Amino acid sequence: MNNLRRLFALSVAYLTLADFYQNRAPGTPMKMQIREAQTSDANSITCILRELGWFDHLSSEAVETTQQRIASHLRLCRADSSHSVYVAENSAGDVVGYGAVHWMPTLFLAGPEGYVSELFVKESARGQGAGTQLLEAMAAEASKRGCSRLVVLNLRNRESYQRDFYKKCGWEERPSAVNFIRRLSS
Ligand SMILES: CC(C)(COP(=O)(O)OP(=O)(O)OC[C@H]1O[C@@H](n2cnc3c(N)ncnc32)[C@H](O)[C@@H]1OP(=O)(O)O)[C@@H](O)C(=O)NCCC(=O)NCCS
Secondary structure (H helix, E strand, O other): OHHHHHHHHHHHHHHHHHHHHOOOOOOOOOOOEEEEOOHHHHHHHHHHHHHHOOOHHHHHOOHHHHHHHHHHHHHHHHOOOOEEEEEEEOOOOOEEEEEEEEEEOOOOOOOOEEEEEEEEEOHHHOOOOHHHHHHHHHHHHHHHOOOOEEEEOOOOOOHHHHOOHHHHOOOOOOOOOOOOOOOOOO
16 A cells, blocks of 8 residues: 555656646646647657557558558548648647548538548657647638538547537537448448
């Protein structure tokens, strides 16, 4: 029990020191640099996705295959203004997270809708503000484009849903909406 207490005290001291050296009050989000993703970010994004471990096909293929496919997707996104992909870089210049949004001209809406398809932050960098700042960059771009709204699919069993991540970022849940998918054989 004493060891547990000591471990807890050490962790608190470490976190407080880390905040002190990064010149911020404890618990204050770290300033990340949010920028548009370049094709050269493919390797960092591959690391984030493989570390996440949610997608079986990524774990079973060669890392180079994933890197090449992501580079090719990034090239396509960068060639077409209907997509925006952002990365979050920490103060050491490491890419710790990314997010993608697709701008859809929805005919019944006054302005386009932004569909957030991906938002992932490395486990070691979570809770430091990267996810929030990536969403803010998307919202700023959405306003510039005169969008009506942003939408995202968030599974109820995910920690992000259970910890109200989107609600804390000012998003509103639509309990009346249901999500359907039609699986297509490849
Ligand atoms: C959800 C996610 C993008 C949030 O990014 P983040 O940089 O950790 O979040 P921020 O630091 O900006 O915001 C803090 C909030 O994020 C959520 N959060 C923090 N750590 C989290 C974690 N390990 N897992 C899930 N959500 C977390 C909490 O709501 C937290 O608020 P709280 O501290 O008051 O509980 C990130 O945790 C992540 O990549 N999770 C796994 C992938 C995922 O669920 N993506 C969303 C799919 S729709």
